[in-house]
Amino acid sequence: MKTYDEKHIKNVVLIGAAKSGKTTLAEDMLFEAGIIPKRGSVEERNTISDYHEVEHARGNSVYATTLHTEWRDYKINIIDTPGLEDFMGEVASSIRVCDTAVMLLHAYNGVEVGTEQIWDYVDRYNKPTILAINQLDHENANYQQVLEQARRFFGPAVTVMQYPVNQGPGFNAIIDLLKMTMYRFPAGGGKPEKLPIPEEEKTQADEWHNTLVEKAAENDDALMELYFEKGSLDEDELRQGLKIGMMKHQVFPVFCLSALRNMGSGRMMGFIDNVAPSAVEMPRKSRKTAAKYPTTPLAPPACSCSRPSWNPTSANSPSLKS
Numbered sequence: 001m002k003t004y005d006e007k008h009i010k011n012v013v014l015i016g017a018a019k020s021g022k023t024t025l026a027e028d029m030l031f032e033a034g035i036i037p038k039r040g041s042v043e044e045r046n047t048i049s050d051y052h053e054v055e056h057a058r059g060n061s062v063y064a065t066t067l068h069t070e071w072r073d074y075k076i077n078i079i080d081t082p083g084l085e086d087f088m089g090e091v092a093s094s095i096r097v098c099d100t101a102v103m104l105l106h107a108y109n110g111v112e113v114g115t116e117q118i119w120d121y122v123d124r125y126n127k128p129t130i131l132a133i134n135q136l137d138h139e140n141a142n143y144q145q146v147l148e149q150a151r152r153f154f155g156p157a158v159t160v161m162q163y164p165v166n167q168g169p170g171f172n173a174i175i176d177l178l179k180m181t182m183y184r185f186p187a188g189g190g191k192p193e194k195l196p197i198p199e200e201e202k203t204q205a206d207e208w209h210n211t212l213v214e215k216a217a218e219n220d221d222a223l224m225e226l227y228f229e230k231g232s233l234d235e236d237e238l239r240q241g242l243k244i245g246m247m248k249h250q251v252f253p254v255f256c257l258s259a260l261r262n263m264g265s266g267r268m269m270g271f272i273d274n275v276a277p278s279a280v281e282m283p284r285k286s287r288k289t290a291a292k293y294p295t296t297p298l299a300p301p302a303c304s305c306s307r308p309s310w311n312p313t314s315a316n317s318p319s320l321k322s
């Protein structure tokens with residue numbers, strides 16, 4: 001494995017109500033990046049993440065599992081957490097050590113009781129959050145309804161980054177409002193084709209793109225000035241504004257996924273690389289010891305240990321984070 005400096009390591013936790021698809025997404029992120037040659041499944045009890053016997057017996061994650069993947073020039077450390085209330089301790093400790101939380105919402109069930117319980121911890125620790133609407137291939141997937149529920153529950157920080165073109169069993173295309181591109185996936189998922197936004201989607205895409213630009217601009221005075229000057233922001237400026245918004249808990253970007261069909265996770269990992277804050281970018285104001293323990297490669301060790309265990313299926317190490 002390559003050596004990564006602190007800016008090129010992203011620590012994310014996958015959270016969400018039971019059965020929203022966290023373990024399937026973790027498997028997909030590893031597969032998509034070529035860390036594993038074949039995807040296991042929860043049904044076949046052979047995912048990298050759910051390796052304990054009790055998890056096989058129950059068909060649920062029970063423990064928080066640390067994994068890692070590499071996407072482009074970044075290392076993404078992943079903690080896959082359980083969704084059931086009984087295991088909330090695992091979830092809370094994982095949120096505490098992550099830099100970005102990826103909250104999965106089921107494309108039909110939307111915001112569930114489990115989502116609300118888990119959100120209390122994200123809110124308490126004020127963690128930058130991505131909302132990932134998963135299972136868009138579900139026969140009853142309803143993106144619009146889930147988005148409305150999310151807006152009601154998470155508030156105005158909900159920021160649409162992507163929307164599905166054809167949700168349901170035929171799901172294979174996403175419109176990305178940062179790139180203003182349509183991604184169309186091959187039948188088996190994987191690398192999407194990049195296409196122009198179709199004529200019939202242009203009005204909707206333009207409208208939501210403008211909202212995205214405003215959302216990115218409003219978190220930073222310099223960007224706001226630029227926006228007034230130019231009437232728009234370029235991709236890099238958008239990324240910068242979204243990053244600031246995520247760090248202030250003013251932006252929760254919404255992504256589209258079908259983890260089971262290997263659709264959408266690559267683009268989301270690209271966003272984690274380029275926009276989600278790394279540990280060194282996060283403000284440490286609230287910690288009295290922060291000045292004593294700066295997060296730089298030359299500083300003395302100072303870390304949180306969230307899971308002192310060893311995963312025999314991926315030979316990973318304890319989860320330590322400064």
Ligand SMILES: Nc1nc2c(ncn2[C@@H]2O[C@H](COP(=O)(O)OP(=O)(O)OP(=O)(O)O)[C@@H](O)[C@H]2O)c(=O)[nH]1
Pocket residue numbers: 016017018019020021022023024025041042043059060061062081082083084134135136137138257258259260261
């Ligand atoms: N159709 C469809 N099914 C999915 C998708 N992602 C996950 N599933 C299925 O949803 C079920 C739950 O998936 P998991 O990955 O175990 O969900 P989880 O959030 O890890 O569940 P817990 O660990 O119990 O909280 C399994 O049957 C998966 O095959 C998806 O994108 N589309």
Ligand SMILES: [Mg+2]
Pocket residue numbers: 022023024050060061080081082083
């Ligand atoms: Mg799971």
